[in-house]
Amino acid sequence: MNTLASEWLKVRSVRSTYLNLVLSLGSVLLGVAVAWTSAGMYDSAPLHRRAQAALTELEEVVVIVPQLCMGIMGALAFTSEHVTGMLRTSFTIVPRRWPVLMAKSAVVGLLGLLAGAITVFGTYFLCRLVVGDRFSGVYTTPFLERLPTLVTTSLSVPVFALLGLGAGAILRSTAGAVATLVGLAYVIPMICGNLPEPWSERLGSLMIGGLPRQITGADLTHSVYGSQLAPWAAAAVMAVYATVPILAGALLVRRRAA
Template identity: 35%
Template sequence: MSATTIDRPVAEKTPLTFGGVVRGEWVKLRSVRSSGLTVLGAALMMLVTGLVFASTVGSDSDGADGVTDPTGITLSGVMFAQLVTGVLGVLVVSNEYATGMIRSTLTAVPSRLPVLLGKVAVVVGTLFPTMLAVSFTVFLAGQAVMGGAKLPTAAVGDPGVLAALVGSAATMTGVAVIGVALGALLRSTAGAISTLVVLVFLLPGLGGLLLPASWRDDALKYLPSSASEAFTSVVPAPGLLGPSAGAAVFAAWVVVPLLLAAVLLRRRDA
């Protein structure tokens, strides 16, 4: 009897899809305890700050006459929560460089760009719905507090309120994406967080002190914090960009660092 040879197809290595990359990044994010604590910290920062401001706003001599933007009062925590979400964005990238895991990640995904986009997708998918829910919660709770104190209140259906709530969630998420970009650009937790703090929080004050008065206002309104205020405020401060222009400028602050990070990620060694 002659032996029969059975040809078996050689198993080909299946390329990792973008969906697989996103699932992998999601596993990384939720498996690190500090990630969940950071998201919780941002939510608590929003809630506590908004309710404290809502509880104390009518206690000064102006009373109810001093309340011109009830929505802005309850969303006062956005500027603080941005710092927390930005730190989360940085850590999503810089932690992998610190531990050396980035080499395994980039070996599994040689094209590299899906890794960065996967991190952004996971950060946006986690933060935006969370912070949107928190924005609505603190707004409704804060309006109830101010209404109980006989102070002016706002409703979701009032002009500009819904845009402010959605814009606030988008701003906090956008700062987190800037954090992702800075983490990929600098590959250092301390350096990326320091740069984020300067860019988003310190630069407006420094610009006000150092820039010549002749073009100070024109320059400062293009900073990320001022641009975001233009489309997240029901009663915006004088001298800001319009809502559409502010949104476009803020989007540029998010997209440009991300593009630079994508270029350097493909060109540099891990």
């Protein structure tokens, strides 16, 4: 518990934590702004254009912001201590070392969970209020039907936070960890989307961005991602993204000099 309390104190005592949280929660305003603008354009469009107008669920778009911000926060939770040399002090106090990383994981994961839930559900409810029954009723689906997707989408944020922490522990470089996050989240999926079938569908199904909807059984055939995984398999892959980098980082911190 002392290690957990220490890591909580470290995370909340640095300015970058608050910056990443503010940017994450600010994505709600971004989603509302897009919804407001889109609703205005819809209302001013002629009837034949309204019938063709489409709008995606904005909470699934703006979640990119907290995903990346929490991933960066996770990376900084380790790399900032490594750069300043404070990590040696932590490892001196906790000689086994791995409990330090586990405590960091708990703190970072909890913050990511809160940021993801507030962002996704806040964006959904506010955009539902603004959009109403426009765009062929994209926001008129009953809340309970949307709930599984909202939950899995919000859970992707702490996964990114843990992924960033694990990458930071493995690479010991903030830039390297952030590049890894961007590559896994955005660059590699675009590459997979341009591969010939069946590899595009197979590899796209493993990308982290497509896992939340696969867990709910949604069909992503016409997206950059695939939908070949069963819900349980998609949940397992998401768990791998969150846990394997942390476990690899814990193994390395025990073997390497601080």
